């Protein structure tokens with residue numbers, strides 16, 4: 117049955133404003149977007165009254181951890197995709213640092229099958245660059261592509277050996293596939309948990325220097341130039357990385373990049389104490405780095421926003437700043453956080469934030485979704501831009517509670533998510 121979403125507010129990119137629209141969805145496709153002044157003929161259709169709330173193309177998150185297979189106590193495909201749906205995400209790309217590592221066609225197939233059966237949203241699997249993410253031997257890229265992997269990455273660890281990365285890029289290029297890089301030089305990190313900066317000094321902790329990220333970014337941009345591959349930089353966190361990506365783009369090298377909400381909103385100076393809910397990789401950097409990544413996102417040096425949703429159990433996070441694993445959850449706070457901190461404050465237009473979470477990731481990764489237009493997939497999110505409430509991790513659909521944003525009052529909460537024309541979550 118066709119569905120009419122009536123009385124939606126839709127962002128008009130040309131006019132830079134919200135406009136009242138009625139949207140008809142049928143067969144998984146947006147079929148009509150009609151002027152909101154006149155009531156549509158909804159006879160024989162299901163009707164969802166958006167009541168003046170924002171209707172946007174569903175968000176796309178190109179960097180998430182679903183922990184399935186192998187770490188289902190942290191998250192699984194059902195809970196992770198429900199969490200994504202609650203955050204307004206309709207397409208997510210999951211990282212291969214699972215157990216086993218997603219380095220064979222069988223594991224890619226397992227993720228696709230389970231996502232089809234139990235997943236609330238579209239799941240696009242990445243496969244590993246090296247077997248078991250050990251950096252020693254390339255995986256079978258052709259077979260993994262054939263199985264449905266959408267790109268190659270050893271996220272969680274950096275590829276330490278330059279020749280290995282160059283070989284990976286050449287092979288990916290020959291298959292027209294992207295390389296997605298977690299940039300981290302192990303020799304410069306050596307077990308540190310937080311960035312070099314005020315927090316590390318105050319607590320007498322060893323710091324993670326900015327160069328540990330940027331040195332890989334620089335190396336890899338040179339290798340991307342040499343091989344011609346599409347090279348995408350994960351979770352950019354430093355001013356130095358931004359400079360290198362900006363130069364790479366100026367030189368016409370095929371480099372794209374992402375940034376996470378927490379690196380846009382928090383610096384190391386915000387960390388309240390030795391609480392591992394503030395520990396993630398890359399770490400929260402200095403205020404100067406935060407401003408650099410914000411400006412990079414604004415000028416297009418950084419292309420997209422991703423959450424790097426990285427759930428861990430309460431027991432693991434209770435081990436403290438130095439011993440707990442890196443990572444925080446992200447789906448259920450991403451939009452309200454950025455809307456509150458950047459749109460409500462007047463720094464960004466609503467349209468800018470929406471583009472960086474929809475059309476831009478679709479453009480960078482060649483996806484059919486990410487736009488709200490007749491003929492586009494009916495992947496939609498409805499958001500109550502007026503709704504204000506506190507972040508309460510106990511209400512998360514994710515199994516992970518590990519967030520630094522607990523108790524924050526945020527505005528602009530998703531209330532309904534539709535994937536392929538079906539409502540997958542509703543809190544209306």
Ligand SMILES: NC(=O)N[C@@H](CC(=O)O)C(=O)O
Pocket residue numbers: 181213271272273298395396397398424426427441442443444
């Ligand atoms: N970002 C994190 O802090 N952790 C990620 C790994 C990663 O994204 O590098 C995880 O898998 O937990």
Ligand SMILES: [Zn+2]
Pocket residue numbers: 271272273298299350351397398
């Ligand atoms: Zn990473």
Ligand SMILES: [Zn+2]
Pocket residue numbers: 179180181211271272424426
């Ligand atoms: Zn990650």
